[in-house]
Amino acid sequence: MHLCAEFFFRVKVPPPPTLEELLQFYEQNWRSAGYESTEEEANYKAYGREILTAFWEIHSRDFRMPLAVEKLFYIDVDDIKFRGFIDRVDKLESGGLSIVDYKTNKELFTADYLEKDLQLTLYQLAAEQLWQLPVEKLTLYHMRSNTPVSCPSRGQMQLNDARQLVLDVADKINQQIFPATENDYCPCDFPEHCPYYRHQYSQNAPEATDTEVPPIAIGGDEIERYASLQVQIKALQEELAVLRQEIIDYCEAEDMKRVYGTESEITYQMVDITGYNEEEVRAFLEPEGLWERVTGLDQSRLKQLLTDEAVAQDIKNRIQSLRQIISTQKRLLVKKRQNEDKET
Ligand code: SF4
Secondary structure, three states, rough: HHHHHEEEEEEOOOOOOOHHHHHHHHHHHHOOOOOOOOHHHHHHHHHHHHHHHHHHHHHHOOOOOEEEOOOEEEEEEEEEEEEEEEEEEEHHHHHHOEEEEOOOOOOOOOHHHHHHHHHHHHHHHHHHHOOHHHHHHHEEEEEHOOOOEEEEOOOOOHHHHHHHHHHHHHHHHHOOOOOOOOOOOOOOHHHOOOOOHHHHHHHOOOOOOOOOOOOOOOHHHHHHHHHHHHHHHHHHHHHHHHHHHHHHHHHHHHOOOEEEEEEEEEEEHHHHHHHHHHHHHHHHHHOOOHHHHHHOOHHHHHHHHHOOOOOOOOHHHHHHHEEEEEEEEEEEEEEOOOOOOOOO
């Protein structure tokens, strides 16, 4: 679609290509790879033809030569060389510039999306540096519906933020900090370097490693075994939960504390979980100037306070006395009939 829009507008003098020429160009540049069936490919191809026909009808009617098409730019952002391509730049009657970026997104863009779109902001930076003319209009062109969605140019603050972002990203790249972030367009053109895809792309040719002791190579067998163990564990956990409940119900109904198998015995216990009531602890610690140290009753910070030598013993005792049962858990203690304990 991008190539066709470029072909349509990249004429040396008007008129633009005829519809037949545009559709012929489309046919010649069609790529068949990536479709699941010939039927799917045919459907997409017909859909593309429809879009292009509407595109041609709209733009051939009031065709105007653009200032630039698929314009390659190199700009300087505080000594950082920044490169990109702008789909189309038009010169407006006012003398300012209009930037158009073609998009094949499914959904039409919202106003919020348009106003925050970083690509358009960077294009404005580039165009104003390149032509020394003000950008007055920014457009995302929704190819599927042939709808241009436009907004006025960015203000100075947004341009400065984008400039700063370029500098920050360049700085991180210089420091080799560029963590992969998965997104809708993955895998990109560099899957063999990406931590999310490198394994998939290197399975036939594992990379040499510089480490003295190479890690154990993980291949398809290990992955499948792990996945299958996960499934088994889940099934076992479900079975364990059902059995656990049956044993507890039995112990409670028969008023028994221990049940016996041929090799194991299981003791049924009710275990009290103790902790602190926030209101009570706060009422005590606040006047002592210690409440902030446990920030909103963080139980681990409270424990630290109790082991802090600088805190007076009577305060510690008072805190300890506030300890209370906050819940009760049922536990089954599994034991081999001779030794070794194991909790569930
Ligand atoms: S494949 Fe990896 S490197 Fe490429 S865009 Fe996705 S996360 Fe980033």
